[in-house]
Amino acid sequence: MTEFDNFFKSAFTVDNVIFGFDEGDLKVLLIKRGEAPYMGQWALPGYFVYPNEDLDTAANRVLEELTGLRHVYLEQVKTFGAVNRHPFGRVITVAYFSLVKINDYKLQPASIARKAQWHPVSEVKELAFDHFEILQSCFQRLKSSVRWRPIGFELLPPHFTLTELQHLYEAILETELDKRNFRKKILGMDLLLDLDQTQEGVAHRPAKLYRFDREKYLRFQAEGFNFELKEGQRKEVRKRRMEAV
Amino acid sequence: MTEFDNFFKSAFTVDNVIFGFDEGDLKVLLIKRGEAPYMGQWALPGYFVYPNEDLDTAANRVLEELTGLRHVYLEQVKTFGAVNRHPFGRVITVAYFSLVKINDYKLQPASIARKAQWHPVSEVKELAFDHFEILQSCFQRLKSSVRWRPIGFELLPPHFTLTELQHLYEAILETELDKRNFRKKILGMDLLLDLDQTQEGVAHRPAKLYRFDREKYLRFQAEGFNFELKEGQRKEVRKRRMEAV
DNA sequence: TTGCACTGGTGTAAAATACACACTAATTTC
DNA sequence: GAAATTAGTGTGTATTTTACACCAGTGCAA
CATH class of the missing domain: 3.90.79.10 (Nucleoside Triphosphate Pyrophosphohydrolase)
Structure with a gap:
């Protein structure tokens, strides 16, 4: 006591x-x-x-x-x-x-x-x-x-397409992202492993499948690499500013 | 019970x-x-x-x-x-x-x-x-x-010089900032009120005094204005990456 | 088999931002 | 009035962000 x-x-x-x-x-x-x-x-x-x-x-x-x-x-x-x-x-x-x-x-x-x-x-x-x-x-x-941080991958199945990943980010950020810029940015981070596989059973051109390379992420992180995904933010702010006027 | x-x-x-x-x-x-x-x-x-x-x-x-x-x-x-x-x-x-x-x-x-x-x-x-x-x-x-967010001002007296503000940011961010770029960025945010006063009792060219314009900040914030102070970050990351090699 | 519907995949130019950098100005002190 | 000290200022380059449009590959239905 x-x-x-x-x-x-x-x-x-x-x-x-x-x-x-x-x-x-x-x-x-x-x-x-x-x-x-x-x-x-x-x-x-x-x-x-x-x-x-x-x-x-x-x-x-x-x-x-x-x-x-x-x-x-x-x-x-x-x-x-x-x-x-x-x-x-x-x-x-x-x-x-x-x-x-x-x-x-x-x-x-x-x-x-x-x-x-x-x-x-x-x-x-x-x-x-x-x-x-x-x-x-x-x-x-x-x-x-x-x-x-690339935590979005935690929400996707182990194998996913770039479009799925983009839709995920759009859902989280509640905004639309540009397809080409998004892919450039994400692939530029060098965190995705190209699985040399494609989707099956879809009624259109099948997309390539990727998986997240966690080991590489940890290595990059230790080096102080920056994974900021800025895209869409400036645009958002600008839009809101316009609306406010 | x-x-x-x-x-x-x-x-x-x-x-x-x-x-x-x-x-x-x-x-x-x-x-x-x-x-x-x-x-x-x-x-x-x-x-x-x-x-x-x-x-x-x-x-x-x-x-x-x-x-x-x-x-x-x-x-x-x-x-x-x-x-x-x-x-x-x-x-x-x-x-x-x-x-x-x-x-x-x-x-x-x-x-x-x-x-x-x-x-x-x-x-x-x-x-x-x-x-x-x-x-x-x-x-x-x-x-x-x-x-x-411009919360740094909370740590300074009501009237301060740009150099004081910069030293504060440097202390918090544990990095050095470039004088010219810092001033450009801060003044560009348009949050400082020029008091048309200068320091007194210093043994060198006296600096202008400013105060933080809280009302303007609140107005800007409502408009979705972005106050990101990015400076020094890319440099930091690059430095750390070099060290890691 | 052909064409339609659908989604995948790709590059470039303009604009904005971040970065690096060095000299003159104003004041006090001796 | 010279020395010491900090204030204040502008420009060119590199990097990043942004906007934007067309062809490619597949399944399906006519």
Whole structure:
């Protein structure tokens, strides 16, 4: 028993914004609440942090229980602790986002029980607690992270075409990119491995398949190489400035 | 009494990395611990979050108790919750950084009692708990924030010269900037108000004084204007790449 | 088999930005 | 009035971003 035990303690949780990419849409995995408060509403998956658990571990656990996936990209974003954010008492929550390849994802028993479902990010309008705000923070963070590090690949299957990759970036950045400039930039980073394979079963000229070369990325990163994807930003700003006039 | 009360609860705190700028050095306000654990060691100022307090409020309170300052720039950075980060029990801490003008800062009774002292960031080598890691995260965040938003002004007195501003940026970014390019870029942002005054009491040609035009900044920000300060980055990367070879 | 629908794939020129670089101007001090 | 010190200023080159349009390969249907 130390002086410590006299201080106020609170419940604390992690909430995980699980992003996936499918059918050209950026999606987020939500859960239909089966209990009060906010019964029947959609919410972010989250849970209490156990006493013997680091924060990252807890976030990974929440993710794995739902999707069965481990070793996926996970990033801590922000902590939400408004006094009244939970009607039953003080709960502080650490928000994470993670990136999963939807195809890898096998519905876990837990996720069926918890009625998990993918929702296009752009169509989510309302969530339990302050989860909508949390979602927005995480989406914002994903947007800025993706410009600096090639984390987009985490959302695609191991083999993908350049067009798929571009659509992914467009979904995340909520903008349109120029095909030629995008390809120039991405290929110029020298992070893609040409697999000498092409798509099959498509009713048009098949595209080449690539995979992300993680080893090369790590080597480049150590050398201080810069992966900034600037494209579309200046344009965006200019557009907004015009609109403002 | 709800189901809630059965869950594990933990103590949680905020820690505040208070940056200041003085004598050309970026500094951080540290406290000499007067109690176990880590008695006698330097630590970041921090305290428990009260039951009726939001996180930002707690961070502001910690800051005000030490410096007497309110309404300064404050940014949440990251939450640290490793199981054993505190020897007396589980403590989760939310790290913030804040930017204060050292000249405004009046030593508060509380800060004298707590033996607060400014330390050049570059000379801090070891801190209590995981505070060194926290400091590094916050410094890193300051570095990247300062490239995107003109928050540097928060560290300078209301009136300053361009050279002072440049030294500040150099201290934060840990690099040297070219005088002419820096001035071109900063003045081009059109955020500085020329005060038609000059320095006094200096033994050389006196410099013009400027102040930051916050209103204009807010207006520009609303228009989606971009304040990126890119200078020095490409150079840095290239240098590091050379070294790596 | 031919043509249509569809998506894949490619280069270049103009504009904006980043970078490197060196001298004159104004003031104090001795 | 000479020396010392910092303020202030402009231009050319390299790099990056941007805008933009056509031919190529495949499946499918007529």
